[in-house]
Amino acid sequence: MPTKRKEDRYEPDPVDGLPCELVGSWVKDKHTRLRHYVDISRAARRKFDGNTSFIDLYCGPGRAKINDTTEYLPGSTVAAALEAQRNTPFGSIHFGDLDADNMQACESRLARENLGPRHSYTGPAVETAAKVVAGLSKSGLHFAFLDPYNIKSMPFEVIQTLASKPRMDLLIHLSSMDLTRNIKQYMRSGTLENFAPGWRSHVDPHARNNLALIGLVNYWCGLIRGLGYEDVSTGLELVSGNRRQPLYWLALASRNPLGTRFWGEVSNVTPQNRLPF
Ligand SMILES: C[S@@+](CC[C@H](N)C(=O)[O-])C[C@H]1O[C@@H](n2cnc3c(N)ncnc32)[C@H](O)[C@@H]1O
DSSP states (O other), X not given: OTTSOHHHHEEEOTTTOOEEEEEOTTHHHHHHHHHHHHHHTHHHHHHTTTOEEEEETTOTTSEEEXXXXXXXXXXXXXXXXXXXXXXXXXXXXXXXXXXXXXXXXXXXXXXXXXXXXXXXXXXXXXXXXXXXXXXXXXXXXXXXXXXXXXXXXXXXXXXHHHTTSTTEEEEEEEEHHHXXXXXXXXXXXXXXXXXXXXXXXXSOTTSOHHHHHHHHHHHHHHHHHTTTOXXXXXXXXXXXXXXXXXXXXXXXXXXXXXXXXXXXXXXXXXXXXXXXX
């Protein structure tokens, strides 16, 4: 996916002419879980009386089309904001993308649905995260969705920066295809050090790819735990495609046991779907 040229990844939406991301059908499951989490956490949001936010640092254009179909769906920021709008809207929505066209398309689509208050950013997530947290209330309830194509775009610093707010839940997408294919190259290039600082003391670089991958993801979960979060690995969901090929993990990180419980209810973490920790 990320290696495709930009023109192969997007096409104009026939309704508004804005870019629309071409995606696999599995994206529907990812958005379903995101929306369910937004829905199930509504009572917690209500207690914060508007002092809440949704943060989407890899927002995409705000609309997607399932490959080889005519099926369209809202992108992550629009989907989460629409879901919250039904009962307890977010006090603010922060969204950004490295690609300015994507950010602008997402902005237009949120504006059309009258979703807000909105704050938009163009640039790498690591910079956007710092700008976003600088304006967030310390006493608020925040929820960030991290949905990069690959781990190169998600240095651990992004998570550390967001975690500086005490009530910051994180829903993180890790592409298993990216990690499986590229783990050895990431080890050599230094990408892994940005993603999971200190990995060398915990993962054998000579281990077979699948074992190195389990070690790495386990270690990364431990780094998140080190920021005061509940154990991410117990709720780490491995989502597979229709040919049972592993596609991605979704990890929910919350410092509140209730967040972890909610995630258990909306995800499908069966023994088969878990990493063998
Ligand atoms: C998987 S897509 C996001 C899809 C979107 N979250 C959704 O579900 O509708 C990943 C996005 O990350 C953006 N991106 C790539 N590298 C980035 C970086 N370092 N910082 C922020 N955004 C980045 C890409 O332009 C792309 O729009």
